[in-house]
Amino acid sequence: MTTTESSRSRSEVGQVLLEAKNLKKYFPVTKGLLISKVTGHIKAVDDISFQLRAGETLGVVGESGCGKSTTAKMMLMLETPTEGSILFEGQDVHHSSAAVRKSYRSSVQAVFQDPWSSLNPRMRVKDIIAEPMVINWNISHAEQQERVMKLLNDVGLNEYHSNLFPHEFSGGQRQRLAIARALALNPRVIVLDEPVSALDVSIRAQIMNLLKDLQAEYNVAYMLIAHDLATVRYMCDWVAVMYLGEIVELSPVHEMYTNPSHPYTKALMSAALPSHPDMEQEEIILQGEVPSPLNPPSGCYFHPRCPAAMDRCAVDKPGRTELAPGHSLTCHLF
Amino acid sequence: MAADLSGIIIAPPTTMARAAGAYRKFRRWPVIPLFLLGLVVFAGLFAPLISPHNPEKGELKDRNIPPAWLGGETALKLVVERLSINDRGSQVTLRDALVINPNAKVGDQLVIVTKPAGSTKFLLGTDHLGRDVLSRIIYGARISLIVSIVTLGVGGSIGVVLGLAAGYYGGWVDETLMRLVDIKLAIPLILIALVLVITLGQSLAIIVTVLCLFIWPRFARQVRGEVLQLKNMDYVSLAKVSGASTARILFIHIFPGTINTLIVVATLQVGIVILLESTLSFLGAGVPPPTPAWGSMVADGRDKLAGGVWWISTFPGLAIMLTVVSLNLFGDWLRDKLDPRLRQME
Amino acid sequence: MATETRINTETVLEVEDLRTYFRTRWGTVKAVDGISFDLRKGETLGIVGESGCGKSVTMLSLMRLIPTPPGRIVSGKIILDGDDLVQLSENELGKIRGSKIALIIQDPMTSLNPVFTIGDQVEEAIKIHQDIPKRSVMEHALQVLRKVNIPAAESRMKDYPHQMSGGMRQRVVGAIGISCQPKVLIADEPTTSLDVTIQAQYLKLLKDLQKDSDMSLIFITHDFGIVAKMCDRVAVMYAGRIVEHGSVRDIFNNPSHPYTAALLASVPKMDVDVDRLFSIEGQPPPLHNLPVGCSFADRCPVVMDKCREAYPNRSTVSDGHTAACWKLE
Secondary structure (H helix, E strand, O other): OOHHHHHOOOOOOOOEEEEEEEEEEEEEEEEOOOOOEEEEEEEEEEEEEEEEEOOOEEEEEOOOOOOHHHHHHHHOOOOOOOEEEEEEOOEEOOOOOHHHHHHHHHHEEEEOOOOOOOOOOOOOHHHHHHHHHHHHOOOOHHHHHHHHHHHHHHOOOOHHHHHOOHHHOOHHHHHHHHHHHHHOOOOOEEEEEOOOOOOOHHHHHHHHHHHHHHHHHHOOEEEEEEOOHHHHHHHOOEEEEEEOOEEEEEEEHHHHHHOOOOHHHHHHHHHOOOOOOOOOOOOOOOOOOOOOOOOOOOOOOOOOOOOOOOHHHHOOOOOOEEEEOOEEEOOOOO | OHHHHOOOOOOOOOHHHHHHHHHHHHHHOOHHHHHHHHHHHHHHHOHHHHOOOOOOOOOHHHOOOOOOOOOOEEEEEEEEOOOOOOOHHHEEEHHHHHHHOOOOOOOOEEEEEEEOOOOOOOOOOEOOOOOEHHHHHHHHHHHHHHHHHHHHHHHHHHHHHHHHHHHHHOHHHHHHHHHHHHHHHHOOHHHHHHHHHHHHOOOHHHHHHHHHHHHHHHHHHHHHHHHHHHOOOHHHHHHHHOOOOHHHHHHHHHHHHHHHHHHHHHHHHHHHHHHHHHHHHHOOOOOOOOOOOHHHHHHHHHHHHHHOOOHHHHHHHHHHHHHHHHHHHHHHHHHHHHOHHHHHOO | OOOOOOOOOOEEEEEEEEEEEEEEOOEEEEEEEEEEEEEEOOOEEEEEOOOOOOHHHHHHHHOOOOOOOOEEEEEEEEEEOOEEOOOOOHHHHHHHEOOOEEEEOOOOOOOOOOOOOHHHHHHHHHHHHOOOOHHHHHHHHHHHHHHOOOOOHHHHOOOOHHHOOHHHHHHHHHHHHHOOOOOEEEEEOOOOOOOHHHHHHHHHHHHHHHHHHOOEEEEEEOOHHHHHHHOOEEEEEEOOEEEEEEEHHHHHHOOOOHHHHHHHHOOOOOOOOOOOOOOOOOOOOOOOOOOOOOOOHHHOOOOOHHHHOOOOOEEEEEOOEEEEOHHHO
8 A cells, every 4th residue: 555545535524424333332240269150241332233434433432331432442453343344344353364455454443542542652752643643554764754644744743843753742732643644644533532521622623624524535444432511512423322231222423412312312402511600401310320231221221221112121122213314212212 | 638748858958958968968979888899899890910929829838918008026945955834935957057047056045026016018918828918818709790690690680581571461370379479588599509519519510500599589579569660551552552562561561560670689699698708608508619719718717706817707707798888888878879669678 | 510518608618819939040920810709618619721821820829839049939919718828837737738628639649658558648648637646547547538439448548559540549639638627628730640430529529528517629620521510610721820710601602812712713623513622722821932912812812902912901701700802802
């Protein structure tokens, strides 16, 4: 592959790029020191399906332990799914040839939450940004450096930054560097794991706007892992709400915010901090905490905390219902 | 809560604090330890050029000469044909007397040198075989240097590689290696060394092997701990996401992060290695004679201590002590300098 | 959703021209540089700003917990209930801290001691300040834990911090904070480490506790959402100074300092689609090397020449609403 890669024809906006089908990730829980016995499974991700479209952003929201980070790790091939598949342009990436895996690796990149730990403190900026090219592309050093300069410009930094070390940058600038590195291989998909939550308020908008601009320019798809609903509304085209390893509601962003339907989504929306003191919010305070994924409740996982729980919720696991095109949820109310 | 204060360095206004500040300034460079260590390294490197005598050969007539600044002792003795049992201390035979003074006759009083005076020829005196103590200490530094470098190089590398593997792969690799470390803690090293020397004979190779066996676990454990932290850094995950190989991740992203710790561990370990080498030499399981090693020199002189011939043991002993103390002080300083996180440890 | 508090004019805490400086190797850091505000009974004040704006140092100064050296309260008054905290000795402060003014910090992991049980730690806080017999100490502790809605408080008293979830631990920290019915409770980002639904529970709890005891709350936060939900009045800090001060509706409806306005415009909204967020370029200036004049000048969209010459005075926008900007003069 060469730099002409950048000029290849990109897929149309809205075309399905990547599809997760019935993804599951169970972590075995073992007991015993010498002869360990599997005593149970933590169902970190339990049968989720979603699609990622070129040039669009899918937001994944949920509380800690809902499985959103594990999902991101499976997308990045840092974890192997227990069951199910990730199809990238029709090919199952976890069960295919090394060549397909390699091309997937260079098509899917990531930006993580903590800008202080995502850059190797002992490498110069130019080497950090060039690393993916060194590994994946067979191009000369001069070509690499030329591209590093272009990437630095793309993320609003200067060429003289390339010789510095990461500690010489502020948090926001470091996140820009992380984005430049993620863009190095002209990826089709970037997984953004809480990309702004570690930054100062006044810096967040800079980074969010930068991400949006880059998406418009390079037609890259984002999968945004976030806990802040306002950020998701601003950044995303699609939203998936996760609870205990499952996607309880999935819908286009506008629909989700104007017509949240699953009781958990509603509770999440009401718990989110208002953007104005006079903003009207339903007051739903959920009781208790998220149950352990090691031992999830029977029936609908949400029923012990659900304000609208019925008798059958404790017994039957609700199936997936489609409310409107693209808007689906798992709840017995519908 | 005090996140805003991190990185702020103190400029103290009170008297107590000012004294502490002055002390800290003194601590900024460990001048004395560095000087002493420099001396040892210099002596080791240039031993043949700077040592005044051959360290392995001496004249018996020059034996037990004290350091240069000590005077000798003389006594007035009566020249007799034959020594009597009771007055032996104040008599000298005619034959011996003729060597000193050809004109001596029986019945004369002669001034006899009972203990030789120190001379500038042998600055730190000579040992029981007439060898120059200073030269032996200088060559002994060379042995200590060789043993430390080889041990650190071999033992340290083994420890680093095993530590990297244990920390990165975890699981049974980690389990096995850490049990090996535990086993090492349970083995009496000196006993093993003595057994090896008895069965295989004395050699530098054996001593280095034993010392390597002794030090690798310390390196392995430190590196493993460091790797456990570093492998969870986001930049390691991102390297994986970019398709980096395991070798690339280990040697470009993880190993450089352990170097600061390694330097500190190595410095502190050198002290231990020198001390152990000396112990083994002292016990006769070390470097074979006549090669001068500080430990065996202490051993050589230990039964002469009672006779007032203290310099044979004391000077090499001092050399060991000053070197090890300097190494520890220097190591502590390095640790503070390179990694404030380590300050609480040990 | 700020609550309509009864107008209460009784002032509990008054801070006047507080300056806290730190001596560092880069020079004097003016972490807090001449701030003044007051706090009325039963009221909630929000102190908002980015990291390094001086809000945490303000909190530490109010508790007189500034590490000395390197820090020092250089001048100013902190009048709590008639006493000037700046003048008090360490002994006298010990009696006031925890009983009249208490603190909840953001990290529930480090603010509880892992080797003592929850019960021990709450009882300890009570014993220090209240001279009550041993048996009723335990009862009192139990009451406090029930007040912060810890389920099965009796059995949980014997638990160690690591046996509780983050939300529960934060409640215990809250319990210790309110155990002696302080007049002023300072909450420093108390919910940043909590999940959204747990945060909602905790904020509601704080509000209920405040209503019950009529205490005054100071929220130190970077999040305008918390301000909108919890506070009656707001002080916006930038580079060690309060740049705007007013009621929560004044601030949200009529932000008069360009920094406040820009910050509000740069926060994404829950309830409306925003096409493009306003983005404040650059970053806050280093506190040890502040520019002459207004410290926001370099990032300000409406900067004038005057701004770089001198720091603006506080101007009154409306009753109880002030801002320090040359535009308003």
